[in-house]
Amino acid sequence: MRKLLLAALFLSSLPVVANATDAARGKELSYTCQGCHGVTGYKNAYPSYHVPRIAGQSEQYLKNALDEYSKGTRKHPTMQAQAESFSAEDRANLAAYLSSIKTK
Numbered sequence: 001m002r003k004l005l006l007a008a009l010f011l012s013s014l015p016v017v018a019n020a021t022d023a024a025r026g027k028e029l030s031y032t033c034q035g036c037h038g039v040t041g042y043k044n045a046y047p048s049y050h051v052p053r054i055a056g057q058s059e060q061y062l063k064n065a066l067d068e069y070s071k072g073t074r075k076h077p078t079m080q081a082q083a084e085s086f087s088a089e090d091r092a093n094l095a096a097y098l099s100s101i102k103t104k
Helices: 002-013 023-029 031-037 059-071 077-084 088-100
Strands: none
Touching (some): 023 031, 023 088, 031 077, 059 077, 059 088
16 A cells, blocks of 8 residues: 555656647648748638738647637638648647747
């Protein structure tokens, strides 16, 4: 019993890294985002509207948006296809990187 208690104490003192994000990995993945979101004045073909800038947005907002596109609860064919191509970890890493970009 004492060994079990010591083991539990030890494990509870370890840092939790389950939700750690890797912005460097997100930067590697972001090349697919830059085609639309990084071009000034770019308009989407369907429907016709300006594509929003995502650099510097809130990390949580970006992660939620990507997760919603992936689940299909947020609708846009191109974004749904993009988000579905990434794992949950990739989407979190993308959000971490994109939110870290400083804008003017």
